[in-house]
Amino acid sequence: MNISRRDLLKSTSAGFGYVAFAGLTAANARRGLATDAGVAVGESQNPLAAKQPHFPARAKRVIFLCMQGGPSHVDTFDYKPRLALDHGKRGLYGGSLLKSPWQFRQHGDSGLWISDLFSNVAEHADDMCLLRSMHCDQPVHPGAMTQMHTGTAQFVRPSLGAWTLYGLGTENDSLPGFVSLSPPSGSSRNYGSAFLPAIYGGTKVGRGSRFAQGMASQETVPDIKNPNLSDRQQRTQLDFIQALNRDKAKRQPDHPGVEGVIESYELAFRMQSAMPELMDTSDESSQTLAMYGADGGPTATFGKQCLLARRFAEAGVRFIEVTHGNWDQHVRLSADHQARAEACDKPIAGLLADLKQRDLLKDTLVIWGGEFGRTPSGQNGDGRNHNNKGYTIWMAGGGVKGGMSYGATDEHGFEAVENKCHVHDWHATILHLLGLDHEQLTYRYAGRDFRLTDVYGDVAHDIIA
Template structure:
């Protein structure tokens, strides 16, 4: 005889891993009693702590660590001292790219990003970022979760937990083509599993097959549909599973059981909503060409950025888009140029598209990697990791446009003016979303946790 556990284990409902992941939330309880609506649906919209400037986030994650001194942190002394011994040894290496003042604001941006540079007056450059980890896995995890040592919820998960979502038929947090092995960076950890990110599309070139221009394209979300059963058959099967779930509610864990039920219902609704959203055939040719989504080398990232706009427009709260391979220990000139060429036009198009749709004012767009790179050379024409000082920029969502915050030293080794730690950046992002980082907590294992732990100060100078 099958038990309820056996049935859930062996039934192939085809509702996607998102639904099954919701089961993990059964044993977790929240420190924030968010009211009856949230108890019934944990993704229901929730009021912010105070009026928000940003309603949603698009995070353009540059995996590998782009060089700040070759992109957005102009260092004339690095050019004049080229070849001299650097602060920590090694010969200083001037940037191969020319920096120019851009827009009315006069922000210094290199020729590596000529299209993005046209939006200088919308951009807020944080030139004093720093983190604790000089290696990729730890720095990436800290950038996403606030810590490198422990499994913690990601920034996107905290955002969704704090605010809910605006579209009941789509996940509130999506990660477009995340790198293999990076699930910690979009996971919910000990938050209820429904707040975790949903992976959309494969990594690298495989994304081109997931984002469809016409019918018959690949499946973007794993197991989102079950070709062996009709929609009506799946609905009946789901209703039976849900009745078993509801039979457990009198046991005293009603809110969490309801969360599991909502996970299944969301995954069922996604079968219609997600393929429609991923189908780009309805976009006009001008828009597709603007993003560079119809030709190489911008094709893949162009489609990702276009989808990011579509997800934002559809009410998804947090969208992350990853662009990797910025780790140039050698061949800086050739490979940084190739990486920038693949993403410069799509990023500029995203900013322009959001602005023309009047969405940039309440969409926080963020660009950056896990750390920067050293001003000194490595392997001739390369740079090593540098977590002591680097640049991240934001646009829209209540930030000051055409503004530069903080600074590194004359060569770009360390943050020396208004240092902005990852905790400070997280606190600032949450503030723009109307969330007080000290109040956004979740009780787990006997204590309250938050994204910034016991740290973090809002960088108020960047607020518009």
């Protein structure tokens, strides 16, 4: 038998480690193609191929509008008339209660109470389900943000978007299945794949003000083009590299990493033309740009991001996250919450209207929310502190009941007291709407099965239409 010097050294110096790694990754690959993710073994060699859900799905895709910094629930979507009556009195945990500077009004046939901060979004009240009993374990931004995205703040775990892509695959083989537009500042764990294969991680696109400079710019996707080679030259170069990769795959058929490299190279090549074309909005009408507020003013940046989210969703991207912030107002609540809402209220309303008129809202789950809320008690005069004990996240479309308020905080808004919904329950419910059983969607790593919700999570069936 012929054996190369490389293989001899590998087997003698690191043989046991290599064999263990190959065995683990091969098992992971087989599991990844097994019924956990809803697809038969051997059905496809493409890890991003579309997979059947565990049961009929209500939503096909997710658009997550992440409000970084913790928007105040008692000033936006959690109406607390008692807070106004008790303004100035001592709060439950100290400090003086601070009434909201904004009026709440009832909207739609459902009569949902929504603050004037979101007067445009309020026009879609009958499509919205307000989860007013959210709570999480972390009172600080980094931990709460990571728990919101991965289910834990302590360990490195795959993000919600990565789990979604792993479970369902994507519907467009020329685009990434998970896109993070202007991702949250801080840890890349919020859109990462952790121990899942890297192909399931989010593709980072742009950062804040870059969008205001024109979405057709290739700068919004780092290194999307090779400036030194033509497409034909790149194809020739890639064909040579892939021939080497395929030869290695034949020699080592149980090494799934090779197949992953082959697929990622091909996806990257296809993305060179598909991504810039999709992000070029010159074909959008002036009416559409105006509906999103993407035609100028304080709404331009987030309006463009929301418009891109719709374009990605329409093109078959499975999970799109758009980040907006900063909502962390320990001071200057009146001025800064007003400014944040002014920048995103019209774009979000435009997104909901556009999805609805294109008949996409019914199977697109739109989510709005931050990592936690803020205290009913004031801080520094005109500000509020962090509050992870009770806050609001809303969802629309994708099989949720519209015009509904689910759960409640106490009379001042300090903590969830009715139909409490932990982050694990929220994750379980999102996966359920996508047709995925959160207890079955697992990945074997380091000797045990992992899932997004760990050993927790109950689906909030009452909010499902």
